[in-house]
Amino acid sequence: MAAPTQVNDLSWLIGGPQGSGVDSSANVFARACAAGGLHVFGKREFYSNIMGEHSYFALRAHTNLVRSHIDSVNVLATFEAETLFRHARAVTDDGAIIYDPSLGKTRLSDIPTIEKRLRAELQTYLISHGVGETLDDMLAASKRRGVALVPIPFKDLLEQIADEFQIDQLSKITRVVNMLAVGASFGILGFDFAMMRASLEDVFRAKAKVVSMNAAGAQKAYDLARSLVPEFRYRLERVPRKEPRLFLTGSQATALGKLYGGMRFQTYYPITPASDESEFLEENEILDLDGHGLVPEAETPKDKAASMLVVQTEDEIAAVTMATGAALTGARSATATSGPGFSLMMEGIGWASINEVPLVITLYQRAGPSTGMPTRHEQGDLRFALHAGHGESPRIVLASGDFEECIRDGFLSFNLAERYQMPVIHLVDKALANSYATIAPPNLSDLRIDRGLVANGNNGYSKDNPYKRFDLGNGPVSARALLGQEGTIFWNTGDEHDEMGHITEDPGLRNAMMEKRFAKLDLAAKEIPQDVKLTYFGPKDAGTVIVSWGSTKGALLDALDRLWAEGAKVGYLHVRLMSPFPSAEVLAFLAKARRRIAVEMNFGAQLASVVREHTGVAMTHFILKYNGRPMSNTELYEALRSVGKGKAPKRTVLTRGA
Amino acid sequence: MAAPTQVNDLSWLIGGPQGSGVDSSANVFARACAAGGLHVFGKREFYSNIMGEHSYFALRAHTNLVRSHIDSVNVLATFEAETLFRHARAVTDDGAIIYDPSLGKTRLSDIPTIEKRLRAELQTYLISHGVGETLDDMLAASKRRGVALVPIPFKDLLEQIADEFQIDQLSKITRVVNMLAVGASFGILGFDFAMMRASLEDVFRAKAKVVSMNAAGAQKAYDLARSLVPEFRYRLERVPRKEPRLFLTGSQATALGKLYGGMRFQTYYPITPASDESEFLEENEILDLDGHGLVPEAETPKDKAASMLVVQTEDEIAAVTMATGAALTGARSATATSGPGFSLMMEGIGWASINEVPLVITLYQRAGPSTGMPTRHEQGDLRFALHAGHGESPRIVLASGDFEECIRDGFLSFNLAERYQMPVIHLVDKALANSYATIAPPNLSDLRIDRGLVANGNNGYSKDNPYKRFDLGNGPVSARALLGQEGTIFWNTGDEHDEMGHITEDPGLRNAMMEKRFAKLDLAAKEIPQDVKLTYFGPKDAGTVIVSWGSTKGALLDALDRLWAEGAKVGYLHVRLMSPFPSAEVLAFLAKARRRIAVEMNFGAQLASVVREHTGVAMTHFILKYNGRPMSNTELYEALRSVGKGKAPKRTVLTRGA
Amino acid sequence: MALEQVLKPSDFATEVHNDWCPGCGDFGILRTIQMALAELRMEPHRVTIVSGIGCSAKTIHYVKTYGVHTLHGRALPYATGVKLANPQLKVLCLSGDGDGLGIGGGHFVNAGRRNLDMLYVIHDNGVYGLTKGQAAPTLKLGVQTKSLAHPNINDAVNPIWLALAAGATWVGRGYSYEIKHLVSLLKQGIEHKGYAFLDVLQPCPTYNDINTKEWYGGEDRKDAESGRPLPRVYKLEDEGFDPVVHEPSEIEKKTTQALEKALEWGDRIPIGVFFKNEHVPTFEERILQRVSTYMDNPPALQSIAGPNGEPRTDLTRLVQRMTFKGE
Amino acid sequence: MALEQVLKPSDFATEVHNDWCPGCGDFGILRTIQMALAELRMEPHRVTIVSGIGCSAKTIHYVKTYGVHTLHGRALPYATGVKLANPQLKVLCLSGDGDGLGIGGGHFVNAGRRNLDMLYVIHDNGVYGLTKGQAAPTLKLGVQTKSLAHPNINDAVNPIWLALAAGATWVGRGYSYEIKHLVSLLKQGIEHKGYAFLDVLQPCPTYNDINTKEWYGGEDRKDAESGRPLPRVYKLEDEGFDPVVHEPSEIEKKTTQALEKALEWGDRIPIGVFFKNEHVPTFEERILQRVSTYMDNPPALQSIAGPNGEPRTDLTRLVQRMTFKGE
Numbered sequence A, B: 001m002a003a004p005t006q007v008n009d010l011s012w013l014i015g016g017p018q019g020s021g022v023d024s025s026a027n028v029f030a031r032a033c034a035a036g037g038l039h040v041f042g043k044r045e046f047y048s049n050i051m052g053e054h055s056y057f058a059l060r061a062h063t064n065l066v067r068s069h070i071d072s073v074n075v076l077a078t079f080e081a082e083t084l085f086r087h088a089r090a091v092t093d094d095g096a097i098i099y100d101p102s103l104g105k106t107r108l109s110d111i112p113t114i115e116k117r118l119r120a121e122l123q124t125y126l127i128s129h130g131v132g133e134t135l136d137d138m139l140a141a142s143k144r145r146g147v148a149l150v151p152i153p154f155k156d157l158l159e160q161i162a163d164e165f166q167i168d169q170l171s172k173i174t175r176v177v178n179m180l181a182v183g184a185s186f187g188i189l190g191f192d193f194a195m196m197r198a199s200l201e202d203v204f205r206a207k208a209k210v211v212s213m214n215a216a217g218a219q220k221a222y223d224l225a226r227s228l229v230p231e232f233r234y235r236l237e238r239v240p241r242k243e244p245r246l247f248l249t250g251s252q253a254t255a256l257g258k259l260y261g262g263m264r265f266q267t268y269y270p271i272t273p274a275s276d277e278s279e280f281l282e283e284n285e286i287l288d289l290d291g292h293g294l295v296p297e298a299e300t301p302k303d304k305a306a307s308m309l310v311v312q313t314e315d316e317i318a319a320v321t322m323a324t325g326a327a328l329t330g331a332r333s334a335t336a337t338s339g340p341g342f343s344l345m346m347e348g349i350g351w352a353s354i355n356e357v358p359l360v361i362t363l364y365q366r367a368g369p370s371t372g373m374p375t376r377h378e379q380g381d382l383r384f385a386l387h388a389g390h391g392e393s394p395r396i397v398l399a400s401g402d403f404e405e406c407i408r409d410g411f412l413s414f415n416l417a418e419r420y421q422m423p424v425i426h427l428v429d430k431a432l433a434n435s436y437a438t439i440a441p442p443n444l445s446d447l448r449i450d451r452g453l454v455a456n457g458n459n460g461y462s463k464d465n466p467y468k469r470f471d472l473g474n475g476p477v478s479a480r481a482l483l484g485q486e487g488t489i490f491w492n493t494g495d496e497h498d499e500m501g502h503i504t505e506d507p508g509l510r511n512a513m514m515e516k517r518f519a520k521l522d523l524a525a526k527e528i529p530q531d532v533k534l535t536y537f538g539p540k541d542a543g544t545v546i547v548s549w550g551s552t553k554g555a556l557l558d559a560l561d562r563l564w565a566e567g568a569k570v571g572y573l574h575v576r577l578m579s580p581f582p583s584a585e586v587l588a589f590l591a592k593a594r595r596r597i598a599v600e601m602n603f604g605a606q607l608a609s610v611v612r613e614h615t616g617v618a619m620t621h622f623i624l625k626y627n628g629r630p631m632s633n634t635e636l637y638e639a640l641r642s643v644g645k646g647k648a649p650k651r652t653v654l655t656r657g658a
Numbered sequence C, D: 001m002a003l004e005q006v007l008k009p010s011d012f013a014t015e016v017h018n019d020w021c022p023g024c025g026d027f028g029i030l031r032t033i034q035m036a037l038a039e040l041r042m043e044p045h046r047v048t049i050v051s052g053i054g055c056s057a058k059t060i061h062y063v064k065t066y067g068v069h070t071l072h073g074r075a076l077p078y079a080t081g082v083k084l085a086n087p088q089l090k091v092l093c094l095s096g097d098g099d100g101l102g103i104g105g106g107h108f109v110n111a112g113r114r115n116l117d118m119l120y121v122i123h124d125n126g127v128y129g130l131t132k133g134q135a136a137p138t139l140k141l142g143v144q145t146k147s148l149a150h151p152n153i154n155d156a157v158n159p160i161w162l163a164l165a166a167g168a169t170w171v172g173r174g175y176s177y178e179i180k181h182l183v184s185l186l187k188q189g190i191e192h193k194g195y196a197f198l199d200v201l202q203p204c205p206t207y208n209d210i211n212t213k214e215w216y217g218g219e220d221r222k223d224a225e226s227g228r229p230l231p232r233v234y235k236l237e238d239e240g241f242d243p244v245v246h247e248p249s250e251i252e253k254k255t256t257q258a259l260e261k262a263l264e265w266g267d268r269i270p271i272g273v274f275f276k277n278e279h280v281p282t283f284e285e286r287i288l289q290r291v292s293t294y295m296d297n298p299p300a301l302q303s304i305a306g307p308n309g310e311p312r313t314d315l316t317r318l319v320q321r322m323t324f325k326g327e
Ligand SMILES: Cc1ncc(C[n+]2csc(CCOP(=O)(O)OP(=O)(O)O)c2C)c(N)n1
Pocket: A269, A270, A271, A272, A316, A340, A341, A344, A371, C053, C054, C055, C056, C057, C072, C095, C096, C097, C098, C099, C100, C123, C125, C127, C128, C129, C130, C131, C136
């Protein structure tokens, strides 16, 4: 009767109030899996709150690379009531719930942080299951579906630990509950406990006592859970593996790419989710030199100390202008922000563009408009990035779709900024930035630093032949001099300027300068290789082609793997270069498709509108999501299938996610 | 041999250094024409400078309505050298130059304010005419073409005036030279001097002595010029007229529309060219009530004093947020700005949109990007206005094309803002704002104030049925309450909110609110009448259709009058509503056109890109201009003819204008 | 504007779940605002509270008056717009220290130039709470709170001093655990005729582990004899400090004296009123010089349309100079 | 950094046509900058002058050093970026009063918190020159200059006081017609170790018909006997004023004394150095605590690529914690 055991294909979820340590439980779980050779992919969801509101981590573990989350949960682990009310319904019938039996009498209405709408929905659910309003009722409804219940007496176990380790107050070790939940999870999954121990050591490092206490607790929970559910359908097993793996977040990937690209100056003003990157950089200001990629074969000698400077500014206007000032000196400079901060950078971007300054802006998209949902997900800033700033000024816009693209685009941004002497806006969406996963270390040996055309005082400038910052004589790109370089005095102004950089209102010069600036964009369109512009997945002659960008890449590829396995003839055009827009290339892939599906995490199908603007080609279908939650590959798979069957409306709005 | 006299069809230009009073000479000239029953149209050109750089006014006078300038000049009037060097070439062979003979020896190289590029161009011109580099040489070249030279010994005349009026220092009356130039102009044109006198009285009002002094001087110059050129080909004659005329600028028209629409609060931070409007309002804060349009039949009783408040803020961020705060109280509120200021308003616009605040932003476009050319012309902010602000937030965008549209859109903006509860961006371009002209007073009797759905405490709200600012129960538009209205407490937040206005992160509510907000835009698209959305001129079945927007309307209609007279089958679709974009309506006009021509004053053909985005239809030809000078109907006519003949490239860039 | 009936602080409470951290100093500020409004018998619909963005800014959702939670750093201009368009409203404005002094610094300076009749409160916790504890402009140089990677590299700005320099005509400081005192300060600030600025020391137990409740209370330094903590916070009025500019000639003296107090920090931290000067005309009074009907018939309350939407504004006078009559 | 050879002010002149109004006080400032740079024997390519937007901001086009004419109100953060990325450059920063104190007010306050080694100069003319004479933040309440429709409705901000409040460690005021004195102030400001702020009284004959050269010079009030004007402007040093904080304990005293002088206006307007305190670590010194190689190998001067573009940055150490080695 029981379905066969499912090994190394798990969806695990842990939840709890913000600030209670759920993040470290997820971290330990993921690292244990990674230590055991598994691939993991995790997503974080939390409120714009410091302490108390619900947060959760949904994690998938698999033998193979995982790139997205799914809707269902196989193991739900928690030590408090809210998580259970919120997520119990998502647990698969063959799944398990790890919970605290002492909370059984908690009523739904006791939990003030559950929104009215959700509360009503849960009440309806409970009523339809003919049960009451308590946690026990919720569990009963789950159990009836076949879900295994794994009661863990958290408090008892904590007391045992407190005894063992001679802790006088239980309150000092409440955070250990997190590891109990993880231990219990591994218990029913039958995963090698040594991996968990290793993970704890890794995470808590120096703090030996913390490690042993948590390990001891986790071991108890492990044993108890295992005894309660000895025959669980889902199992995790170690996978032997030769190659190293990287375990990181999208923010970190982006930071690594930028550092590798030679960034030496970054400004920021705190904002979710962009500050993660800057804070990571702040902690790593001292750099090493002469490496050979991310994970070099052997240690190499360092010749000279290198370092970068991270500056927290008074606002984002200061952030963008300060980074621009720094860029003028030759330092590879960037700023990182999110929507509200980006909105304040419009003037600064325009100035950088008219002055041809190589400035990189990493834009972490979150759900807008206005303050919106600061900790939730969206791809809502594409159009704004493309048209940022009054008047007309060229810029390059890149959007990353996975961690490797984050690294590469982080690196590439500086090359493009310096080669074409214009601002580069690098779009990352929060779903990518805040996800964490294991990947094989990407091979970056093809990456080279390209500083573009740089002037210097030895180029023969003289009184009669002075250095001209905006020389019109040699194609659209003029040699760029850096502040402080002898023999290359120049001027900048936000006004239209002459070749020296002085203000002009001459109509002829004005035309020449406008044309120069935009010609650089044409040049970029010509020179940037196709594999940077876009990637096409799937059969070449597919009658259905999906167009998408950014973080949906993971969910799409995971969903497509299933559709392709089912024989669907679907192609997927992943667009990465948004400006200059690769119109011809996109058109080539779309021209013959009968069905064209936009998949985007926004209301307006922004990329679709850009595609139409540049190619005239309209999408036939839209699969959109704008509830602040990333797309799961489950819902995407379903939506795509339904389009495939000709049953979908023109516009499908995905609404899953807690 | 001589061509027949041309009566009441004149192009006149006066120039001089900024701050020397050229503006008042243009004003007196225009008002004299208007007093004589003529129509006038004038454009201003000046540097971003306070004193000393070249400025000029090009004015057309005609029996019929004039809507644009032309390239050529029939009478060039000036009292200094730079204007002459810059504009002599534009004078028609049958035209005249009024100048100061004492400046004859001035060399081109004596004038530091002439840009290198232009200097070189003028040198080439002079060489090609085989003459030297002085003003006399320039005049000689003109004379050779047939141009009448009208030397006016300005200093001598000034001295006579000083004597007559017992002025001890000549320096006190230097500004009278301006009126001498005007007087001389009217002299050769044979215009009734009484009109000039009336105009002087009008302009200098209370200052009787100034009037008589200027009139006396002007009369002398008039007589002298008339005696020098008794038989000039161009003449101005009075036109008897029954109906009143308005003489105003685009900024004033916009201000009038806003005031008539009930605006009571405006914020601004000084910026060219937007501050003109605010300063006009500042001078007119005390208002009268119960009028019947712009020019009422009879005086009507006033019941109560009305007034508006104009606030100069510390920056444009304060301007937009302060106006929003005011709008929340129910006052019809606006802010007016130009590109750089608008760039700082992005966050504020997003906040107003998510909170459904009726806020009006009048955006005076000038040449960008960045500081660009602050006193020059462009239609460069369309895309930016459409996509302003991070995330996705609805807004209405209107663009005016002539003075009547400025008035109507100024008025309408508040209706739309309040009816659909969202920000309205009203685009005016500098060429329109800074032009001045006579028009017949528009009939505004159809205008009604629509305050949309307003809540109040008597609507039966109670503890159990509290007022909900963002009620989801009755279609997308919820009743709007004003701060201070009893019984309607509400909250606002830039975060996603629930019906009360409190923060929510509930995915379901989020979707409902996003959909509510955008449904208002759909509603607007349905309800706004077609004649507000766009206007089509010309034959219905034209094979060639021009698509344009904003101030180019005047030049287009003037050029089209000629083309139509020549039998050309050209239509012109003038788009006024940019968001929600009238896709179906635009498509209907474009679908059958074989040739589709975008006419825009920008580099990127922004409206064309919007049209393609929304309809898929691409333009076949582009006539663009981005040198900071408005399109003349001359160059537009030529460019359109050349497209008509099939001889034009896909992209024609217009480059005229000094 | 005050009501006859007695109000309770709970009349100003909403049902919104409060999600501040346990022990947050903002609770005290919230409570005192509700108490002050009740004691002043304010009709809820005649009060508007405007806030910026931050933990502090969430306050408005917990108070039952009009609540406008705006943009980071922009509370002041929004509040100014509300007050100017309807000067009959009581307007309170709340910011975090990052909100008000960092990103909002320009508005802080320029609000002082207006002397508009409203109260501006800064929740002074030394950190950017809502974004997880970065250094705020009031954190002292070299201090390293919990979540900082390095000691603070910027000097602190002194809010009292800056408010004086900007031109606030009432300047006070409260402490969120001195409830009664804070209520009194809020009431004084609300009733002050002109622009009042109130700095409130607000412990953030989650991120600021330096300026804690214990630290302000002096629990780290106990009296040798009694064993009782020696609080750092003391009240200006307890020392007979007179902040009032009784006549214009005193302005300089009172300013300097306020400044001296503003510079105190560390072992002795003054709270109370630092400065009060009613000899500066309010912004409302200045407007009245231009528009005599401003207070009775302000922008928000004017009738602009007739019963059928006929525009009421008569532009005749205005267009007169632009009109050329027919003959 | 100083050159051996003697430089002339004209060595710092460009060929750009100067389009200020005749009699503009900016000419004096331009000239004194050129004189100061020459006297300090600065190599032009080691100096960067950053300005905001306004008449004043055009200055950079007339000076032959690197000139960065930026955005309205943003001169300070641009200048800060330049200086931080290459601390070996001398950085001067110029603003109008509207630029620096109105729209740029937030940066003004926050720059004081850093004490970065540079000089910030404000051209103080009381008006928004380039936009045709609106009231600037330094124009006094109730004053009506030529192009105002109504008397000024905002109070003036006091730049000296605000700079002190913000934390500038050198604060001075000059007058654009006291050339020698101004040159000396500029030189002192440039050489001050830390953030120096210099307010320069700059008549704008075109729009400010109140604070004119004649007014500063006291031509409206002549000595009864001699018939000579009694200038309003006087020099602090002439009265033995000592602005220097000789040791940290003097900070409060010297601050209050500077404040008292800052409040003087009208009949007596002090120019000179108000305050000088070298006991605050510069921002550069603070960074050195974090990055010991900062001054020698600052961001702008680091080598990031090998001869063939090989990225030189080695991320090994950084990714260590993210790496799971193979078995
Ligand atoms: C323009 C902009 N930048 C950044 C943010 C992110 N942000 C939210 S709250 C906050 C700081 C809050 O600090 P503070 O003002 O001191 O308030 P507190 O949370 O400490 O009460 C920041 C930077 C934002 N909302 N908007």
